[in-house]
Each structure stands twice: as structure tokens, then as C-alpha cells.
Amino acid sequence: MRPAPALLRGLFVGALLMTLTLPAAAKPWKGMTPGKSTKAEVAKKFGKPTRELPNQGDCVTLASYQGDEAIAGARQSQFCFDANGKLLKIVVFPDTSLDRETVSEAFGDEYRKRLTDDFVVYWHYEKDGLVVFFDKEGKLVSAVQYIEPRAASGKKGGASGPADGE
Secondary structure (H helix, E strand, O other), X not given: OOOOHHXXXXXXXXXXHHHHHOOOOOOOEOOEOOOOOEHHHHHHHHOOOOEEEEEEOOEEEEEEEEHHHOOOOEEEEEEEEOOOOEEEEEEEXXXXXXXXXXXXXXXXXXOEEEXXXXXXXXXXXXXXXXXXXXXXXXXXXXXXXXXXXXXXXXXXXXXXXXXXXX
16 A cells, blocks of 8 residues: 555655754764764874863864874864863864865865955855865865854854964
């Protein structure tokens, strides 16, 4: 016996409405997700960071992995935590050159093009919680920042320029 078309339509519309009201999830990097992962989870996955710095802007603690402790795919990565050890953002300084075309192919074209206070171009993928910073010429990626995505209420994750990746 086949379900009635009205019932199927109702189920489909209900499922669609549920997905529209669900909060957007941040894009994870290497299994770590801003707003969900913790300092303990980061340490368990990646080991002891190269450096831990207290009170770095909106980060109560900033854990940096570089040099011998660099995580694959990055020459440096930084994990920003709040006072409770919750991951607020991740900043990745890629170890390979990525151009605009590569970024578009990987993440799509639904971004807002913006400028930092220093007039450096960045693309903000608000729904995904992803910010891609380009070099001064605006051609190659200098850093990728993973943050909590913009919520339906207008509240957004804290996009800010990357700290020095050197």
C-alpha cells in the first residue's frame, strides 16, 4: 500500500522546515569544530602545542602548533579558547599556495568580499563560519580562519584578522 501524496508532501515539508530551523554548524578542521570542541580534545588529538599564550585578544588561551609540532597541511595553526576551554576559532596558515580559484572550488562562491583595517582582502563565508584571508596582492591565501557561523538571530562568530603566522 502506497502512502497518500498529501502525507508524503507533509513529511517532506516538515523535514524541510526542520532543516531550515537547525542552527548552522561550523566547518571543522582536522575534526575540531569551533563552538563544540574543547582544549582537552585539541591536546588529545594534536599533542602539546609549541606555545600557549594567555589573553590574546578574545582568546583567554591561544595554543599554537608550528615547527616540529606543525599539523599536516599548515606551517602554523592557532587554536583560540575561552575561559571554559571551549574552542572559539582556529587560524590555519597553509603550507602550500592556494589561489582564489582553488578556494572557490573548495568552498563555493557564497561569500562576502571584505577588507581588513589594513585594506587586505578577505572572503567571509558567513553560513559556514569560514574566513579566507589573502595576501597583500589579493591573489594567494595567507590564512584560513574557522569560526562559529553566523546564527539566524544575526549573532555571528568573531571574524578578526589572523595573528602573525611567522
